[in-house]
Amino acid sequence: MPLSAGEIMDRLAVVYGEPHHQPSFDPLAELILTVLSQNTADTNSGRAFVQLMRRYPSWAAIADAPVEDVIGTIQGGGLAQQKAPRIQAILRAVRAREGDFDIGFLADLPLEDARAWLRALPGVGPKTTACVLLFALARPAMPVDTHVERVAKRLGLIPQKSTPEQAHQLLEALVKPEDYYRFHMLLIKHGRRLCAARRPLCERCPLEPDCPSSILRPAAQSNDEPSSAGSVSKARTSAAAKRRSR
Numbered sequence: 750m751p752l753s754a755g756e757i758m759d760r761l762a763v764v765y766g767e768p769h770h771q772p773s774f775d776p777l778a779e780l781i782l783t784v785l786s787q788n789t790a791d792t793n794s795g796r797a798f799v800q801l802m803r804r805y806p807s808w809a810a811i812a813d814a815p816v817e818d819v820i821g822t823i824q825g826g827g828l829a830q831q832k833a834p835r836i837q838a839i840l841r842a843v844r845a846r847e848g849d850f851d852i853g854f855l856a857d858l859p860l861e862d863a864r865a866w867l868r869a870l871p872g873v874g875p876k877t878t879a880c881v882l883l884f885a886l887a888r889p890a891m892p893v894d895t896h897v898e899r900v901a902k903r904l905g906l907i908p909q910k911s912t913p914e915q916a917h918q919l920l921e922a923l924v925k926p927e928d929y930y931r932f933h934m935l936l937i938k939h940g941r942r943l944c945a946a947r948r949p950l951c952e953r954c955p956l957e958p959d960c961p962s963s964i965l966r967p968a969a970q971s972n973d974e975p976s977s978a979g980s981v982s983k984a985r986t987s988a989a990a991k992r993r994s995r
């Protein structure tokens with residue numbers, strides 16, 4: 750029987766502390782920052798965002814700048830060739846739809862309408878949508894990034910073959926809306942610090958006794974294959990081999 754979401758959060762909070770949410774109430778900035786953070790370390794994307802804000806006096810100036818100029822500005826954030834045109838396409842779409850760059854009205858739309866409005870922007874998927882709704886506007890949406898998805902699959906909360914779209918829906922159904930931020934932040938921390946993709950540190954994990962993917966269990970007892978199946982299977986096999994050779 751998998752651990753409940755509540756038990757997982759309670760155990761992880763003992764290790765990582767309780768997350769405290771302070772919404773920014775600046776949804777467009779959150780949207781652009783989230784695009785910059787895709788496949789990039791937080792420090793690099795944060796630096797690229799600051800560079801963008803320093804270089805241009807307004808969202809309109811970013812939208813209308815030569816793309817090469819924007820690429821040069823966010824170069825330090827990684828994948829600038831892809832992200833600069835994506836950011837400009839988003840900003841232009843916002844202006845075309847609303848006449849300006851104020852998307853604060855998303856706070857007052859019915860949740861599914863706000864979600865659909867964001868999803869209709871170019872290159873905006875379920876994770877980016879949920880980040881804007883949750884982090885900027887404190888609305889009940891669950892961002893499922895690579896760490897949250899991997900940990901949730903290893904713990905048996907969602908099926909291994911869930912698509913990102915399904916993972917968002919399943920976890921939103923599993924966790925109480927008021928706990929979305931707490932769940933997201935604790936699973937991200939766990940995925941970064943202990944439940945890493947290549948070699949999870951199960952021996953230090955507070956969830957280990959109840960985790961179906963623990964590499965400390967003999968492979969035969971495991972009822973689940975982790976999301977990064979190859980790497981953890983190898984780690985599990987290697988841990989089992991070490992035990993056998995003792």
Ligand code: SF4
Pocket residue numbers: 900903904943944945949950951952954955956957958960961962963964
């Ligand atoms: S026991 Fe291992 S695989 Fe399971 S959640 Fe903890 S670190 Fe991840």
